[in-house]
Amino acid sequence: MPIFGAQRPATGRHKPTIMNDILNHLTSKTLEAIQALWGQEAEAAQVQFQKTRKEFEGHLTLVVFPLLKISRAKPEQTAELLGKALLERCADSLSGFNVIKGFLNLSLSEAYFIQMLRTIAQQDDFGIRQPSQDAPTVLVEYASPNTNKPLHLGHVRNILLGNSLARVLAAAGKHVKKVQVVNDRGIHICKSMLAYQKFGQGIEPSAELKGDHLVGRFYVRFDQEHRLQIQQLVEQGMDPKQAKDKAPILLEAQEMLRQWEAGEPAVRALWERMNQWVYQGFDATYADYGVDFDKNYYESQTYELGKRLVLEAVGQGILQQKDDGSVWADLTADGLDEKVLLRSDGTSVYMTQDIGTALLRHDEFQFDHMVYVVGNEQEYHFKALKLILAKMGHAWAGELTHLSYGMVELPEGKMKSREGKVVDADDLFQEMLQTARQTALELGKLDELSPEEQLRTHRMIALGAVKYFILKVNPKKTMLFNPAESIDFNGNTGPFIQYTHARVSSLLRKAAERQLWNPEQLAAFETLSAKEAELVQLLAELPAQIQQAADEFSPALLANYCYELTKTYNQFYNDFPILREENPESRALRLLLSANVAKVLRLAMGLLGIELPERM
RNA sequence: GGCCCCAUAGCUCAGUGGAUAGAGCAACAGCCUUCUAAGCUGUCGGCCGCAGGUUCGAGUCCUGCUGGGGUCGCCA
Secondary structure: OOOOOOOOOOOOOOOOOOOOHHHHHHHHHHHHHHHHOOOOOOOOOOOEEEEHHHOOOOOOOEEEEHHHHOOOOOHHHHHHHHHHHHHHHHHOEEEEEHHHHHEEEEOOHHHHHHHHHHHHHHOOOOOEEOOOOOOEEEEEEOOEOOOOOOOOOOOHHHHHHHHHHHHHHHHHEEEEEEEEEOOOOOOOHHHHHHHHHHOOOOOOOOOOHHHHHHHHHHHHHHHHHHHHHHHHHHOOOOOHHHHHHHHHHHHHHHHHHHHHHHHHHHHHHHHHHHHHHHHHHHHHHHHHHOOOOEEEEEEHHHHHHHHHHHHHHHOOOEEEEEEOEEEEOOOOOHHOOOOEOOOOOOEEEEHHHHHHHHHHHHHOOOEEEEEEEEEEHHHHHHHHHHHHHHHHHHHHHHEEEEEEEEEEEEEOEOEEOOOEEEOOOHHHHHHHHHHHEEEHHOOOOOOOHHHHHHHHHHHHHHHHHHHHHHHHHOOOOOEOOOOOOOOOOOOHHHHHHHHHHHHHHHHHHHHHHHHOOHHHHHHOOOOHHHHHHHHHHHHOHHHHHHHHHHHOHHHHHHHHHHHHHHHHHHHHHOOOOOOOOOOHHHHHHHHHHHHHHHHHHHHHHHHHOOOOOOOO
């Protein structure tokens, strides 16, 4: 059930939000009525409207229980009195009311709905707030991949969420910058490099093998070799734990990391080369999924800044250096533990780099807020990061938010990259594309389109299915992905919504061909059915839905909203003639309504990064 | 073990302190000579993990318990 909680003051020049406007109006009139009826001031918080449940007559419901202390009367009587008073005061918008127990159900007038629809129809970007000059700047960090293996389903949830969140925040009137941090240095990439040196035989990326997959293959190769050596050492009588640390290939990788830090040219060259392969691979994946970034940060370029800042903080007594040279932040006073920031050999850890990156970003963008879209296994890390930055004297540490999304699990449990139990991002895209193509061919509705147009539509549908499937789930919750049966094209899915859009598009094309309707001309209709009113009411909720999605960092709210709107529209489409309607005014209303359902779906689904086709 | 998160229909998920807790999938039964059937309608399916508490009112807030996940690295 939609939100009518927060009533935002109508400040400055802003476009009408329609549903909020009527709610604010009703709220103030209710307060007036309470004063007139019982001579007492009520607080706005006591006046709470909600959407009337479908099984009752009316559109908006005032729950009168909180007002009984003021009225000192029975719920029914209180509701009755308020209903009459409101009807008198809001003759322009209300057409009637009914009372059931403590619920005062108000009916909005048909004329008011038609006025709402006209208002919505006049705005091409209905519900979207353009950021004003002084609107806050928000950085959204998403995807922080390691450069040693290709992206998998976990990254897919990450990039889809982050990208959608960025769109939602922008639509809520913020200046948004999308940033990425690439973990391009460290032992993980050295493992791939070493295995490539030993076993690569100069192989290079090709059409059959993307760069990120190639590098990932050698990461796996390293692991195989490592295991083999451990086994050999254990057979020679070494303790398994010790064998893991003493395996020659691991020692070699560690040596390679030291050489990297020392700037050894050959190591740096190989590192550059292999990272470039990975970036090209990532870029292709990002392009397939339709996500991008305004700026990339590389760990190799920020860790030294982080290190410097940490050492400065030691000098200021904010952080502590132990006898072995390691540097620590004492977070015990805040209920956390001590956290290491520099190893005893002076090398930096993940946290060090994050400190450097955060400062760099603050200098560059002067952000008001930064959101890290990172999995919930790193909650501790981000709590610590905020505390450390605050200790270092950065007031903006309080403006960092960790959007902690849940893991994606497979039917057999957690994904494990080393055991090959992963769903690869590129494979997933290709499989969905194949399924979309096959379904489209079976149905044969795209046959008239050019091959390019067909492919474009197949991609749209494949992505619509994946994105909607992932984004409709509350980001905070663990979600299950069953490759065999998870992604469907029927029911509560992206393609279901896309299909409805295609049907409306078809209606509008035919209406234009047959000159049944001129969209510029708003017909002089005066009446509409309950179903049509329901649709207008849903349309009018878009601005509040976007605002709430932005407030709660939850694109899922918009997915559910789109689904409800689509479902309701399909019922309407099924039960009402549109082109076939003979009354021209009624036909014009239905076409205008359909066009605006399509528009709102385009806008809202667009915030999920999902495009809607004209045909499918 | 400490801390954090989760538990709603067979499965996947909605559900903002308000009315008789909703969708989709799966199963079954209907609806295309008519605007795209990737659609619509109906049937079946629930001690909202358990036990207390707060409240006029609890799936929703609080406490305890049970079960599951995460985290507590000089890993990222």
